[in-house]
Amino acid sequence: MDKIDAAARHTPVLLQRCLDLLAPAFEVDAPVMVDSTLGMGGHTEGVLRAFPHVRVVGLDRDPQALELAGRRLAPFGDRFTGVHAVYDEIRDVLARLGLPAAHGVLMDLGVSSLQLDEAERGFAYAQDAPLDMRMDPTTGRTAADVLNTYDERDLVRILRAYGEERFAPRIARSIVAARAKAPLARTGELVDLVRASIPAAARKTGGHPAKRTFQALRIEVNAELEVLERALPESIEALAVGGRIVVEAYQSLEDRLVKRALAAGATSSAPPGLPVEPETHAPYLRLVTRGAEEADEAELARNPRSASVRLRAAERVRPTPDHLLPRTPGRRAA
Structure with missing residues (x-):
């Protein structure tokens, strides 16, 4: 495992388009980008090469990904900082590093190449492995x-909601019947x-x-x-x-959340019909992609x-x- 070449194993999706979208945000002194889903570091390497003045903070919940990406990005020295964190912790991570804000945020959502390729992680339906998926x-x-403890109704719920699986009741019934004989393990x-x-x-x-079942379980x-x-x-x-924030989603459930969040920021929050829009209700984002x-x-x-x-993407x-600041539990509105 320590000999794995992350660069050889991972081709970042739409790298040049991501770089083009982020470039205007980096036209400042000492810009900082957060790669919220570092994975094996392909997007971050592209940013560090294309923009020699940018510092990148890379987040990932997967310690193995952080290790591989860290080796890949070691030549960039202190321009890269890897952090073991989930991406909803982004503001806390920046605060711990003494960074007031990010000039770019990149999210490449879903399961990573590393997780798919490592059979023992259990993400791939094409290879027999322990049922892990963490x-x-x-x-x-x-x-x-999940498979051995959720009741049949909850199994149907996640298969339908997260896998959009029309045969969810049949599959859930089969899972419950099978685990009554022996716990599912592979x-x-x-x-x-x-x-x-x-x-x-x-x-x-x-x-x-x-x-669809594997997607639902992973989610x-x-x-x-x-x-x-x-x-x-x-x-x-x-x-x-x-x-600027740039988000790559790979399934409709994720993309729907991204579309909603960016559209909300790019839309006036003023009640319809007002003759003048109050400044406090003006949009705070501008969409920079069409759909x-x-x-x-x-x-x-x-x-x-x-x-x-x-x-x-949005700026x-x-x-x-x-009145539109996120109300995060445990965090006071700024």
Whole structure:
């Protein structure tokens, strides 16, 4: 594992487009970018090479990713700082480092190349492995815990909500029946169970039959949507005026949250029909992408994992009005 070359294993998605979108935010003295989902460091390396005056703080909940990225980025010295943290902690991390704000925030959401490629992590349905799926393998419940302890109704709920799985009741019923004989422990068991639960005609389309179940479990295990829902306003508040946030999402549930958060900041909060918009209700973000951008043919040929990416970006144009500041538990509004 210590000989893994992170650069050889990881091609960052839409790297040049991300650099182009972030560039205007770095036209200041001593700019700081937060790579909220460091992974194996591909996007951060691109930023550090393209902008020699930028410092990057890289966050990741996965200690293995931090180690690999740290080795990859060691040549950049103190221009890079890796931090073991979840990205909804962005403002706390900046405060601990004595940094007042970020000029760029980059989020590359979902499961990382490292997590998919390491069979023993249990993220991939194509390889038999322990049912883990934790992005931070040092803490929290595993996929096996979810499968063996959730009641049938909750299993249906997460399969429907997070996997958009139309055969959720059948799969949940099969899980409960199987675990009554012996606890589920391996991804291969789950794949066989899901395949047997989906009618043969439905298995002919839509890709691997276990794809949606694995997505749902991963999201539940890592509380991905709850964390993202907190992280988006926290990241916007971390931005200096003139700073930019760039987010790459890979499934509709994530992209919906991103779209909603950026659109809210780019829309007046004044009641409709007022003859003059009060300054406190003016938008505090400006959208810098038209809708969600997708990978073009050249990007797809270079990096097949870009097939489902949806990229959105916005620029902070003013401080957030007091009445719209995020109310984070344990944090006083700034």
